[in-house]
Amino acid sequence: MAPTKDAKDQHSSAKESGDSSSATTTTTTPSTKKQPKEEELSEEDQHLKEELELLVERLNESDQSIELYQANLSALKTFIKDSTTSMTAVPKPLKFLRPHYPSLTVLYDNWVEKFGKSTDVVNNLADILSVLAMTYSDDGKKDSLKYRLLSTHITIADWGHEYMRHLALEIGESYQENLGSEDGTIENLTDLALKIVPFFLKHNAEADAVDLLLEIESIDKLPTFVDEATYGRVCLYMVSCVPLLAPPDDSAFLHTAFAIYLAHNQLTQALVLAIKLDDESLITQVFNSTNDELIHKQLGLILSQQNNGFKYPGENEQVQETISNVKLHEYYAYLVKELNLLDPKVPEDIYKSHLENAKFGLGTGSVDSAKQNLAASFVNAFINLGYGTDKLIQTEDERKTWIYKTKGLGMVSTTASLGALYQWNINEGLQALDKYTYAEEPEVKAGALLGIGIVASNVHDENISAYALLEEYVGADKFQTSAITGLGIAFAGSADESVLNLLLPLVSDTTVKVEVSCLAALALGHVFVGTCHGDITSTILQTFLERDTFAFDDKYIRFMALGLGLLYMGKTEQVEDVLETIDAINHPISKTLKVLVNICAYAGTGNVLQIQSLLQMCTAKPKDLSEEEKKLELSEDQLKEKELKSEIKQALNEDVEMEEGAEPAAASSTTNEVKEEQEGKKESEATAADGEEPEDEDADDEDSEKDELYQGIAVLGLALIAMGEDIGSDMALRHFSHLMHYGNPIIKRAVPLAMGLVSTSNPQMKVFDTLSRYSHDPDLEVSQNAIYSMGLVGAGTNNARLAQLLRQLASYYVKSPDSLFMVRIAQGLLHLGKGTLTLSPFNIERTITSKVSLAALLTISVALLDPKSVILSDTSFETSHQLLYYLIPAVKPRMLVTVDEDLNPIKVNVRVGQAVDVVGQAGKPKTITGWVTQSTPVLLNYGERAELENIDEWISLSGSLEGVVILKKNPEYMEIDS
Secondary structure (H helix, E strand, O other), rough: HHHHHHHHHHHHHHHHHHHHHHHHHHHHHHHHHHHHOOOOOOHHHHHHHHHHHHHHHHOOOOOOOOHHHHHHHHHHHHHHHHHHOOOOOOOOHHHHHHHHHHHHHHHHHHHHHHHHHOOHHHHHHHHHHHHHHHOOOOOOHHHHHHHHOOOEEEEEHHOOHHHHHHHHHHHHHHHOOOOOOOHHHHHHHHHHHHHHHHHHHHHHHHHHHHHHHHOOOHHHHHOOOOOOOOHHHHHHHHHHHHHOOOHHHHHHHHHHHHHHHHHHOOOHHHHHHHHOOOOHHHHHHHHOOOOOHHHHHHHHHHHHOOOOOOOOOOOHHHHHHHHHHOOOHHHHHHHHOOOOOOOOOOOOHHHHHOOHEEEEOHHHHHHHOOOHHHHHHHHHHHHHHOOOOOOOOOOOHHHHHHHHHHHHHHHHHHHHHHHHHOOHHHHHHHHHHHHHHHOOOOHHHHHHHHHHHHHOOOOOOOOHHHHHHOOOOOOOOHHHHHHHHHHHOOOOOOOOOOHHHHHHHHHHOOOHHHHHHHHHHHHHHHOOOOOOOOHHHHHHHHHHHHOOHHHHHOOHHHHHHHHHHHHHHOOHHHHHHHHHHHHOOOOHHHHHHHHHHHHHHOOOOHHHHHHHHHHHHHHHHHHHHHHHHHHHHHHHHHHHHHHHHHHHHHHHHHHHOOOOHHHHHHHHHHHHHHHHHHHHHHHHHHHHHHHHHHHHHHHHHHHHHHHHHHHHHHHHHHHHHOOOOHHHHHHHHHHHHHHHHHHHHHHHHHHHHHHHHHOOOOOOHHHHHHHHHHHHOOOOOHHHHHHHHHHHHHHOOHHHHHHHHHHHHHHHOOHHHHHHHHHEEEHHHOHHHHHHHOOOEOOOOOOOOOHHHHHHHHHHHHOOOOOOOOOOOOOOOOHHHHHHHHHOOOOOOOEEHHHHOOOOEOOEEEEEEEEEOOOOOOOOOOOOEEEEEEOEEEEEOEEEEEEOOOOOOOEEEEOOOOEEEEEEOOOOOOOOOO
């Protein structure tokens, strides 16, 4: 506004004064302003401009013939098409023709009236106007698209890439505006878009082609346009877009990419997408699309990483064995032998007590206590997991073994750890455990039963033996919980109907202990994870409706709720009916149920709306805060009463001083009434305070702890949903710091667990440094969860920085048995399998998520929301720290083993480096950076990728080198003598 005002003032002053100099100033100012805009053209450009203006002038002449108009238009087209310029500048013909665009649009209308719409000359002019409109877009008129549709010329690719992109943009916008219209516009836009897509694919603009088809809701038509040269880049872009799309577009993208891979015989990539879509019919379709049994074996090896109970549609037993992980222990033994890790370690090798800070005073009594012996059993199991040998438990004299140095329930977990030592090796594992099934001590026998379940975990073919051994003990009181937990671990992900028939009656039987029903429901949740099994769902819900209300106060009831949630793992919108049924449960547990079912359903999806609703739950106001606010309101009322009282007193004093008696008497009577009322109030408040309130407050504290359980689970849900997408994970970590500052105690307990879930087996400095701070929290339960999460974050990585932090914590908590126990568990997880195993739920270059692994990680996190009364309890129900073995189904080797056509290991040189995102990059960029050439077998760290060094000599049957990969010799390869 100011410059305009100044200009007006200057002009008026010049006018009034009549001064010629000032008038001159005002007249010359505009010319000086315009001067920079006038561009001095070269002789060549000036000549081009004049020619173009001459052509426009001829087109505007009304007495010309159609042939002459046609010749002028052809010349104009040639000028525009032949123009070459830099990518950052507007082509000169378009630049010079821009001022004439309005007159040419008028000319078009005149020609339509004069010659008709369908004549060539009118179509040619519409063609040129569509291109010129790129430089004259105004107020969203979409003139480029308008004149493109008016022209009947099919060849639109001649105008170049930028014109096609501009047209695609306008098509997308116009499509959204015209949705629902029935005038044929949508069909015209779709037809035009399908002419542009082949151009994009031919000119390395696969992303533009996919985006355009997404805008016009025709992504399913893409497979007809791709060929051998473009399908790989197209599918890579589509799969990378999936986490950023809302339903149902995400599913449509995956189905389209699946169809493209299947059409181009890329079966391993197609199988990965079928697993991602969680559709068993698509998995069967992949197997049925080829008769090559070698490829079937490779597909089976990929499928085995999901630990599900898929049944091979063919007759080859070897293929079913690969799916069932029968040979996993052989490949793992080969790996550790080649890495020279066969020597067993003892817990002291991990603790390195001589490095711990001596000033805290490490008393021998605390180290040799039953609690620390139990911790050593877990650590021994974790570090020697799958090796079959150790120096702690397996000794020559059975009565002097470590098992008998632990007491009570500790003997259960210690005996069960033998199952972890023989992980995946069922034959040897059952032999080692067999003698303990005849032990006199019931705890040792119970531990042996649990160990049988552990040793059979993730090996689905031979589980019949585990079932036969555990079946008879499910009804026995002393061994019931161990047998149930063993079955849940052994059959995790298998969807075995025999386990269902065995455990389902225990869930619905109201005569058995609540703990037994809850553990049976949890075991069924693990066995049938992600299946939406109707019978189990209805039985669990019916149990919640029929059980007495006091049963819901049991600390194990959360595991029954978790069992229901696990059934819907990854099933997104299929949970709506269940959520409606949960509303019928008239108890605060219904909140916990709804949250658990929801977070399981959307696990790994990165769904923003779900994350927002969970954040709202986390910020919900607990009871104690609302009560505080009520107290504040009450105190305000009391202040008002005090003010009123002081005013009356002042009035009384004034009245007493007066000589008249009637008025003071009246005043005193009213004052006495007020006093009596106030005293009565005070007495009633005092009696209430002396009588019932303290008891109510204690009850309220307990109730509020249970009522707020859903908030702790909501925090875990944030991690569970966000973990599938990198940006979401980073944002979730930022939210956790806020929740830690402002959350209630149960939210604070859940935050470290959630951080561990987001970064499992991925030791990021920013995460474990934060957890290290939380490990010194005044609330011991928060610090214990932070310590466990430090182990979870570094699981199987041998991270030296984390190992140092945990050693310092062992010194710091030497006088706190529970916290020291958790430090030892974290140290065991950090050195899981001597650094050869991982707990990460992601497979195949982090593209798919294992439901079995997610269920295992979530189970321990839910248990640790109340660590004192579940995991760290010695006097609680038979199953407490044994729940830690639910981590076993999540354990898998982070290896690359190459095998020949007979599935025997072979050595091949591979490059291992950090994975690089090459989505949308031009050409054929390198997919790894900073690589090191190694000979297989090799370990793959988080975010690493492997490539064959000599791609001409070997043909890989898998799209990605991870896990067990079958290689076959290239028949066309010839060795060149150097």
